[in-house]
Amino acid sequence: MKYTVLLLVALLIFSSCQNETKQEISDNPENSSTTTSENQPSPSQTVEDIATLDLESIPVSDTDIGAFPYFTLPKGLKPINSSFLKNLDVCFFPINGTMTPFEGKLYKINITEEQGEQFSKIYLERSLEEYLNSIGAVKVFDGQIGREEYERYNKQDPNKGDEGDIGYADENIKFYVIRNKKEGNIFIQFTANNFGGKLNVLKEGILEQTITKITADEIVHDLTSQGKSILYINFDTDKSVITHDGKEVVQQIIEALKKESALHITIEGHTDNTGDATRNKKLSNERAEAVLKALTSGGIDNTRLTAKGFGSERPLVANDSEEGKAKNRRVELIKTN
Structure with a gap:
């Protein structure tokens, strides 16, 4: 009987301690799971616990x-x-x-x-x-x-x-x-x-688009004011066949030369330095000739045109990046009169 009484007293003391502990946790705002101030970032706070940047x-x-x-x-x-x-x-x-x-x-x-x-x-x-x-x-x-x-x-x-x-x-x-x-x-x-x-x-920031369609007026302006027009005419890879996009640029050259019927030009083909130099020069010449042929087919007198390929001999910029190489793969129209 004495043992049973002692056991009941011990259980009552343990239960009382547990209740006090729970009350302390509840009363302490640092231990509360309902605190929301940490979710409101300020200039001195860290916002690390979010999966994405809000x-x-x-x-x-x-x-x-x-x-x-x-x-x-x-x-x-x-x-x-x-x-x-x-x-x-x-x-x-x-x-x-x-x-x-x-x-x-x-x-x-x-x-x-x-x-x-x-x-x-x-x-x-x-x-x-x-x-x-x-x-x-x-x-x-x-x-x-x-x-x-x-x-x-x-x-x-x-x-x-x-x-x-x-x-x-x-x-x-x-x-x-x-x-x-x-x-x-x-x-x-x-x-x-x-x-x-x-x-x-x-x-x-986002891209501010500066690319515009090449027009005959722009080609005429470049030829008359600068003596040349730098164009990017697309060809099939490693060939002198002008692509559909390239033909649209050629059509603008035809219109430019029809507007300025006194203009005589040399069509220069240029490549980057990738591959064999001899092959590049041959390819650039073939591409210049392909443009000349397309212009004469469009009604431009052959006597106003000459074509020449330079390969990688005259780069606009260094061939040390893909961006630079792309700039060097070009066709230049040079005014000759």
Whole structure:
């Protein structure tokens, strides 16, 4: 009987302790699952626990942040080599650990110390963070991406390995977003170690289309004002057969020469430096002759025309990129009278 009474007393004490613990948890707002303030980002908060970037959750700032790329480096630091600057390109930023592409005006640099100074990782990071907070930036990510994520995305990045490239598995990346009333959405990421840093700034934007249809009037204007007109006439691969799109350009040349009946021109064919030089010169000559033949078939007197191929001998730009090679694969009309 005595043992039973003692057991009942112990159970009552244990139950009372449990109730007190539950009451403490309920009364402490830090332990409450209903707290919502952390879900409302502010310029000093981190928005890391979201699967996608909700730009609408980031406050819009009306702070005057200056002109692109918006801020200088801290005193004593400078870019290494030249900066990467393009009016429209793509850059990958970490959203919850996933490298996500954004397009717009892009600035990327590697950072080192000025002569006579020593590089400090903490100096660069704190300087940038304090300044970004002061102009209304919100930190979106602060951490590393995994090796698997790097392998997933890195071949999608056309600028991998270029100046200021960020997004490797062993880097700690700090990523900020500014929604500015005047400048729009701005994405900033940087990383640093004991030897140097890297910085990317992107002003979100879309392609402003500048391509227009080639017209006879434009060809006449170029020939009379500059003495030549540079055209891109499409041919079948490694052949001198003019494609449907190419024939539309040829038709504009015919109309231009009919409008200016006194014009005499030389048709020059040019290639990039891919492949055999002798073959390229032969192909460029065949393509120039194909254009000449198409013009005479369209009613242009053969005595007004000559054709010549130069292959890769006269590049417009360096043949060190696909973009450069594409510019060099061209037809030039040269005024000869």
